[in-house]
Amino acid sequence: MAQLAASQVAVTVPVGSDLSTRRSVFKTHSISFHDKSWAPSLSLDLKTKNARLRNRPIICQSVQQTSVPKVNVSPLYLENAKEPPLNIHKPKEPYTATIVSVERIVGPKAPGETCHIVIDHGGNVPYWEGQSYGIIPPGENPKKPGSPHNVRLYSIASTRYGDTFDGKTASFCVRRAVYYDPETGKEDPSKNGVCSNFLCNSKPGDRVRVTGPSGKIMLLPEDNPNATHIMIATGTGIAPYRGYLRRMFMESVPTFKFNGLAWLFLGVANSDSLLYDDEFKKYLKDYPNNFRYDLALSREQKSKSGGKMYVQDKIEEYSDEIFKLLDTGAHIYFCGLKGMMPGIQETLKRVADQRGENWEEKLSQLKKNKQWHVEVY
Numbered sequence: 001m002a003q004l005a006a007s008q009v010a011v012t013v014p015v016g017s018d019l020s021t022r023r024s025v026f027k028t029h030s031i032s033f034h035d036k037s038w039a040p041s042l043s044l045d046l047k048t049k050n051a052r053l054r055n056r057p058i059i060c061q062s063v064q065q066t067s068v069p070k071v072n073v074s075p076l077y078l079e080n081a082k083e084p085p086l087n088i089h090k091p092k093e094p095y096t097a098t099i100v101s102v103e104r105i106v107g108p109k110a111p112g113e114t115c116h117i118v119i120d121h122g123g124n125v126p127y128w129e130g131q132s133y134g135i136i137p138p139g140e141n142p143k144k145p146g147s148p149h150n151v152r153l154y155s156i157a158s159t160r161y162g163d164t165f166d167g168k169t170a171s172f173c174v175r176r177a178v179y180y181d182p183e184t185g186k187e188d189p190s191k192n193g194v195c196s197n198f199l200c201n202s203k204p205g206d207r208v209r210v211t212g213p214s215g216k217i218m219l220l221p222e223d224n225p226n227a228t229h230i231m232i233a234t235g236t237g238i239a240p241y242r243g244y245l246r247r248m249f250m251e252s253v254p255t256f257k258f259n260g261l262a263w264l265f266l267g268v269a270n271s272d273s274l275l276y277d278d279e280f281k282k283y284l285k286d287y288p289n290n291f292r293y294d295l296a297l298s299r300e301q302k303s304k305s306g307g308k309m310y311v312q313d314k315i316e317e318y319s320d321e322i323f324k325l326l327d328t329g330a331h332i333y334f335c336g337l338k339g340m341m342p343g344i345q346e347t348l349k350r351v352a353d354q355r356g357e358n359w360e361e362k363l364s365q366l367k368k369n370k371q372w373h374v375e376v377y
């Protein structure tokens with residue numbers, strides 16, 4: 001399949017051996033343009049294709065999008081806002097939300113525990129995709145007796161409509177921070193992470209103090225619906241991208257009809273540690289020309305050099321495409337543990353050197369163009 005940069009063209013034309021499969025899935029007689037804005041892009045792009053391609057059936061992304069039912073949401077006022085909501089609830093006056101559900105979302109062989117947590121904010125803590133909430137765990141701050149705990153930030157893993165599609169909930173992807181004594185190898189519960197354990201142990205109906213929303217770095221730029229978004233995650237760093245992808249592929253939102261390319265790289269330990277894999281596989285099936293999904297399973301796969309497979313090894317594998325996409329305006333996002341960045345930066349620098357490019361200059365240009373988005377913790 002020839003995957004073309006979405007910022008360059010609005011139509012991806014599958015060529016070669018997989019064409020017949022695609023043809024059987026998306027029959028041309030099912031073409032229907034519910035939204036007239038799609039029509040000009042089809043005729044324009046048809047004109048630009050060369051003669052060889054013109055003789056082959058062309059499958060338009062917008063045709064695929066209209067053929068896959070999405071969840072209709074009632075647009076929130078947030079759709080018309082020019083700026084994201086910010087710090088509506090401050091640490092001194094947090095909003096008390098309610099836990100809706102807590103679900104372990106990793107398999108038995110995953111190291112550690114990661115939970116998907118949905119909270120009900122009743123529409124009182126509105127947010128945009130890519131923002132975070134602060135959580136104040138119950139109890140006293142051991143460093144400041146008599147005061148509450150410090151706020152811990154958690155990236156929101158849902159769209160502004162929430163997993164309930166009504167704008168009243170927010171979801172998180174939380175990894176339980178546990179402490180193992182390095183000498184005995186035994187868990188020491190007195191040193192376990194306060195907030196992550198509070199969240200992962202909580203039950204439906206429990207109260208949770210929320211601040212925010214906060215953060216502008218990871219907002220999804222929506223000015224160009226044909227843009228390319230390259231998303232790099234390790235572990236719970238997947239949270240903001242789950243929100244982006246649901247907005248792009250799951251919800252029908254009148255103000256944002258995504259027709260570009262979303263390319264997700266996820267690094268986790270093993271297949272039991274995969275997060276939201278079913279959702280992502282469904283997008284791959286429904287939007288094969290708009291979504292790419294690459295995994296780095298450090299404990300199951302080997303890199304080219306025979307070591308563990310980390311996200312930077314996957315980035316290196318596709319570096320030619322990634323660099324070309326960046327040169328044509330793609331956004332690149334990094335989210336997850338702080339430790340992911342040095343290895344990634346090293347790889348990007350090495351690739352740039354091999355291509356005869358100056359990485360520092362390129363990076364500063366990407367930052368200047370607002371294409372570079374990093375949120376690591």
Ligand code: FAD
Nearest residue numbers: 152153154155174175177178179191193194195196236377
């Ligand atoms: P803390 O109580 O703050 O403890 C921190 C660590 O120290 C733990 O690993 C704990 O085991 C260890 N520790 C405690 N006591 C001792 C001791 N005496 N000696 C040695 N070690 C000790 N996290 C997520 O899971 N999901 C997210 O989506 C997410 N998004 C984030 C977004 C942002 C912008 C930021 C800044 C952070 C994000 N985090 C996220 C991290 C989150 O904010 C917390 O830092 C994390 O959950 C740990 O908080 P805690 O209260 O559980 O641990």
